[in-house]
Amino acid sequence: MKIAANILVAGLLLFGFAAFAFIQNALIEGTTPWYGYICLALSLLSGIILFARFQFQKDQIKKLSERIETLSNSLNASVKQVETKTAKESSAASTKEIAQRIVQTLNLEAGIEAVSEEILMKLAKEVSFAHGLFYVADKQNKGYFKPTSKYAYYSERELDGFKIGEGINGQAAKDQQPVLLESIPENYVTVVSGLGKSSPRALSLYPIVHNKKTVALLELAFLAKPTTQKLEIIGIFCETIGEKLSQKQLA
Numbered sequence: 001m002k003i004a005a006n007i008l009v010a011g012l013l014l015f016g017f018a019a020f021a022f023i024q025n026a027l028i029e030g031t032t033p034w035y036g037y038i039c040l041a042l043s044l045l046s047g048i049i050l051f052a053r054f055q056f057q058k059d060q061i062k063k064l065s066e067r068i069e070t071l072s073n074s075l076n077a078s079v080k081q082v083e084t085k086t087a088k089e090s091s092a093a094s095t096k097e098i099a100q101r102i103v104q105t106l107n108l109e110a111g112i113e114a115v116s117e118e119i120l121m122k123l124a125k126e127v128s129f130a131h132g133l134f135y136v137a138d139k140q141n142k143g144y145f146k147p148t149s150k151y152a153y154y155s156e157r158e159l160d161g162f163k164i165g166e167g168i169n170g171q172a173a174k175d176q177q178p179v180l181l182e183s184i185p186e187n188y189v190t191v192v193s194g195l196g197k198s199s200p201r202a203l204s205l206y207p208i209v210h211n212k213k214t215v216a217l218l219e220l221a222f223l224a225k226p227t228t229q230k231l232e233i234i235g236i237f238c239e240t241i242g243e244k245l246s247q248k249q250l251a
Helices: 002-029 034-104 112-127 167-175 228-247
Strands: 131-137 144-151 179-181 191-193 196-198 202-210 213-222
Touching (some): 034 112, 034 228, 112 131, 112 213, 144 167, 167 179, 167 202, 167 213, 202 228
Antiparallel strands (some): 131 213, 179 202, 191 196
C-alpha cells in the first residue's frame, strides 16, 4: 500500500510538471495545449485517487483504533472484575480468619464470667467498639438472660438482665437475628471517656444461637457506624462461639 501511494504521488508530480510544460509551450507557439490538458487531467485524477486512498486508509485506521479501544476497555473491565472478586474473596477469608482466631484463643475451661469478659476484651481489639455487654441464658430462670460481663460500660443505674421477647435485647434474642440500631433512644446508654460523656451512634445486638436456641446475647455500642467487615467478624464469631459455649456447658 505504501508503494502504491508513492507511485501515485510520483504520477501526480510528473503529470503536473508535464501539464505545465505543455501548456507553457503551447502558449508560446500559439497552439492549443491538448497534451497539457491531458496531463493536467491525469494529474488531477492521480490526486483524486491519492486523496481517496488516503481517506480510505484514514477510515480503516479509525475503525482499527475503535476496535482496539473496545478490546482494551473490555480487557480492563475483565481485569477489574477479577481484581474485585479477588479482593472480596481475600477480605472474606481474612474476616473469617479473624473471627476464628478469637474463638481459638479463648480459655473455655474458665467460668462463664471470665469467658464472657475475655470475649469482650478480644473483640474490642478487632472491631473497636465503645462499650460491650454480654448476656447469658439463665439455667435457673427459663427465658431470662443475665449480664455476665461488661466492657467500658457506664450507667448511673444497675445493669439488669432481660426476658426473651421484652425490649430491644429480648426481641433480638427471640428473633435470633442480629440487629443494628443507628437511631438510639436518648439516654439509652452513655459512653464515658477522658473527653467526657457521649452517646453512641450505633448499637449492635447479636444473639448467639445453638441448635435453634438462643444461649447468649452480645451487645456492642459504637461511636460511629461500624463497617461491613466489623459486622461480619462479629457475626461469624457469634455463629462459631455458640457451639463452643454449648459444648463446654457454659450457657
